[in-house]
Amino acid sequence: MVFVNFHVVTGGGDGGAWAMLFLSAVEGKAAATFVVLAGVGLALGAQRNQTPSFSILTLKRALFLFVIGLINSLIFPADILHYYAVYFVVGLLLIRRSTRTILIVALVLPLVFVALLFVLDYEAGWDWETFDYAGFWTPSGFARNLLFNGWHPLVPWMSFLLMGFLLARLELGRKKTQNRLMLYGAVALGAAYALSFVLSSDPELAELVTVSPIPPGPLYMLAGAGAASLSIGICLWVFRKGQVNWLTPFTRTGKQALSLYILHIIVGMGTLEGLGMLGGQSAETAIATAGLFIIISVIYAIVWARFFRSGPFEWLMHKLVR
Known part of the structure; x- marks a missing residue:
């Protein structure tokens, strides 16, 4: 996700074949995977907590993400957090439904999106040269962006969260399940x-x-x-095989996914702006700067974990929504 986002803000420039192939391979895949993982986490939480308090806590978290996401949007229009907030709210309506119902909705949403392409103007609001979205802060523009033609619209991206719901109902610790995945x-x-x-x-x-x-x-x-x-x-599969001590730096980094997402916008992109690197950069430059940010993030997460149990924004969300 960092690679793709840095490529966007540095101008989305062309580059060598290997660079363009790499960016094409990861474009949209990391974001989709994170939404699926969010669905898995949300569904597992619902399995552990069958009381109304789960829904209340989820709604509070959604509100937190929505507010943080809108603030992020002032800096980085492709923010995904405010979309997550809506995914979670809608997800509460389906999270305890039958597997069949969830599967049907997940399969239908992409088809609904195709139907909407023939009814609505997908390019409404967009400037494809700058990736600016006119009218984002108006009620109609915001709704259109959120539901249909934004970076991660509810239709059809909600299907990824629902996929996570379905995966959470599998025996994920079994070798057979992992092989099938x-x-x-x-x-x-x-x-x-x-x-x-x-x-x-x-x-x-x-x-x-x-x-x-x-x-x-x-x-x-x-x-x-x-x-x-x-x-x-x-x-x-890797965790089932054991001998995963070498993954500790990455698991500590993963525990700060929210903080690092926000920091890659505020610190990472802020640094690029300060260096005059927003726009006009090659794909190789985007990959190099993103790679450097990732290395620094892993080092930061390792050091931070020695003193604190959670990342700064994870801690803030916990304090505000509990």
Whole structure:
């Protein structure tokens, strides 16, 4: 996600084949995986807490993320936190429903999005040269961005959270489950790219069969779900094998996902702005600066964990919503 976001703010410039291939491979996949993981975490929390207090706590967290996300949007228009807030609120309506109901809704949303493309103007508000969104702070513009044509619109991105709900109902600790997650994820990811390659030769279908997150068509959703399934399966497989001490720096970093997301905007992008690197940079520059930020983030997380149990924004959210 850091690689993609840094590429956006540094100008989205072209670069060598390897750089463009790398950015294309991760574009939209990391964000989708994080939403799926959020769904898994939310569903596991609901399984542990069957009382109304779970919904109240989730709504408080959603409000916190919504406010923080809107503040973030003043700096970085592609903020995802305020979308998370809405995912969580809608998710509460489905989290205790049957597996069949959740699956149907998850499968229908991408189709609804395609139908909306024929009814609504997907390009409304967008300036594709600058990625500015006119009218974002107006009621109609905000609603349109949030629900349909923003960076991570509820329709169809809500399907990723619902996928997390479904995964949480599996026996994730079993070898068989992990193998299936990796296999099905790889097949889905490969199928999405293969179908996109074959079908995109038809100009009339090109926009509908892209694996790019803008617009998030069915094949992008399939690719994102496949990448999430594959990534989660690999992580579970690695932990089941044991000998994971070498992963400690990364697990400590992962525990500060919220803080590091905010810091990569405030500190990371703020530094780029101070150095005059917002716009006009190559893809290689975006990758290099993002890689440097990631290394610094891991070091920071290791040091921070020696003195504190949670990241600064995780601590703040806990204090405000408990």
